[in-house]
Amino acid sequence: MARILAFTNNKGGTGKSTLCVHAAQLMAQRGERVLLIDLTSQATASSLYLEEAGSLLESETVWASLHPQQQRPLQEVVYSTDKGVDVVPSHSTMAEVAAQLAAAGSLGQDLLQQQLGPLVGDYDFIFLDTPGELNALTANALWVAQRVVIPTRLNRADFSCTEVTLRYIGALKGELTQARTVLTMLDDRYLPGGIWSGSHTGQLYVQAQQIFADVLSPVTIPDSSDLRTAFDYGLTVMEYRPGAVVCQRLLQFVEHEVLL
């Protein structure tokens, strides 16, 4: 039975897709059977894995599987890729699916869970990349996920969106034990003991430890220009620069938060 993880935050640009893709890729490199499902209109993960992602029809993507009036079997839109991760791509019009799911009310909340039924035995891990808002697609992902990873940057705006996200998960699932907040794009020099730890941003790290307490991951993801450049080339950072510091940290992230 696959372990299902959702990457979410009620905010765009916090590093959800980046962390989701790299975690999926690292698990595939360990020999695990991995499925990545992209639920976002940006289709960041889809484009990294599939050259043709931008030209797929709605009917060829997760759009058709989660549209309440279509419900195309999810197995029919799984694509195997040369990076070793199977991918269900998304479409730029996913917002329409979110609206249709919302209109279906509680009936629309577990459609992803139903669609995953025949697939959970075929994979060890299923990664769900969600939109930067708490819409009905996100609710479907949170509903079925056993672990929710919430990437957050070290600033007040991200903190408050992350708190809203945690409250939403608590209300939907009734508990937070499987939620983890991960600080991303964070220069190590701001961490305790670092030369910038006394700065305003350094103090925000201490506040994050208090605000998020038990749900804060001890692993932080450093700001990495290698990672940004790799994505521009359509590569993971492990392919682009395997010796980069960020690769080591991503490995620690999967050991702490994915393999548990």
Ligand SMILES: Nc1ncnc2c1ncn2[C@@H]1O[C@H](COP(=O)(O)OP(=O)(O)O)[C@@H](O)[C@H]1O
């Ligand atoms: N650790 C990192 N270091 C540097 N840039 C990053 C890092 N993580 C993400 N980025 C960049 O930040 C931007 C937003 O990341 P993305 O994963 O698309 O966020 P989200 O999916 O939450 O909207 C992208 O340009 C991405 O390349």
Ligand SMILES: [Mg+2]
């Ligand atoms: Mg994204």
